[in-house]
Amino acid sequence: MHAATTSPAVGVPSEFAFDLQDFELVRTLLKQHTGISLSESKRGMVYSRLARRLRATGQRNFRDYLNGLRQGTAEWEQFVNALTTNLTYFYRESHHFETLATLLRTRAKPGTKLRVWCSAASTGEEPWTIALTAAEVFGSLTPPVEILATDLDTGVLATARKATYNAETVSKVPEALVRRYFIREASGDFTVRPELRSLVTFKQQNLLDANWQAKGPFDAIFCRNVLIYFDRDTQLQIVSRFAPMLAPGGSLFVGHSENFAHGQRALRLTGRTVYVRDDA
Ligand SMILES: C[S@@+](CC[C@H](N)C(=O)[O-])C[C@H]1O[C@@H](n2cnc3c(N)ncnc32)[C@H](O)[C@@H]1O
Structure with a gap:
């Protein structure tokens, strides 16, 4: 179990600290790798989607998780999968x-x-x-x-x-x-x-x-x-x-x-x- 911290990113008590620098690094890495430009309003979404990856990989904070990614780990695939938006449906724009x-x-x-x-x-x-x-x-x-x-x-x-x-x-x-x-x-x-x-x-x-x-x-x-x-x-x-x-x-x-x-x-x-x- 992780101790709850108050994250300025989401303004509510949260499991992992996630500051502006972490968010900016996520945006930069994602943009470089996929072309996806995340707006500033996506900070809460990024937190909740990546918090699951921190839990799954046993990381204690965003800094370590993101530094691991920069070293080119297999986690890249999951990082990208977590941040894409996949909304679709049959006969969309029919x-x-x-x-x-x-x-x-x-x-x-x-x-x-x-x-x-x-x-x-x-x-x-x-x-x-x-x-x-x-x-x-x-x-x-x-x-x-x-x-x-x-x-x-x-x-x-x-x-x-x-x-x-x-x-x-x-x-x-x-x-x-x-x-x-x-x-x-x-x-x-x-x-x-x-x-x-x-x-x-x-x-x-x-x-x-x-x-x-x-x-x-x-x-x-x-x-x-x-x-x-x-x-x-x-x-x-x-x-x-x-x-x-x-x-x-x-x-x-x-x-x-x-x-x-x-x-x-x-x-x-x-x-x-x-x-x-x-x-x-
Ligand atoms: C919102 S969905 C749209 C799906 C479908 N084309 C439709 O219109 O219903 C966007 C899809 O684009 C994919 N995607 C995002 N960046 C991509 C990239 N750089 N290369 C290929 N696919 C990408 C996402 O994984 C996601 O599945």
Whole structure:
């Protein structure tokens, strides 16, 4: 048991002291490693998420924990996993999946597979929605589509791979599609059917890395609701790397509050937060 101390960070008695210097170091390390810019208002959130890691690793204070990280321990992965925000749901910004359906229909060619990269896949609802969309377009559990799903956070990727969700999570999927594409488990949870699961490959990928494992060309790239965590320069750098990875006429889908109209000559806005590679 640790003695309670009063931490100025959260203004209430807390288990570990966490001062402004500790918080600033967390912000710096996270930004360098992941691109994520944490605002000052996130101090309480950082405390509660990392306090769990201090307990799990038996550290007595933030200073030692953070110094250990700087020496490059295996704890990095857990540090990052603890601080990412993973909110997602099936058919989020559903208009994108209508656009994707049209894209898949118009770009289908006999004998070739369409390729989609979901670059911030979180717990899997987004790549599985892409898979459901493809299955509906082609009227098949084995549509000619391959989906690469990546995320920085290894914890969420494990959930995504498992493809099992509770009834509340699946309630965002139209009932007819739940019946067609999910198996109901004895527990009451729902698992994506194995045929659809074979469409998706999951890999860990930090969008900040100089070399991406993902290799184009892709017919569509989804990068939704992650760029908002980066500063403007980082956003523009990442988006400019997507353009050459798209096949000519391929599309980039970003989140509703992510707007790059003024930054990118290679990408032309074609719909609500959908950009097409423009080779004109
Ligand atoms: C809010 S979720 C969005 C999930 C999904 N794209 C959606 O729109 O519903 C943001 C995801 O981005 C991931 N992420 C954050 N920084 C990243 C980075 N540098 N590289 C790759 N993924 C990152 C987080 O782990 C998290 O799963």
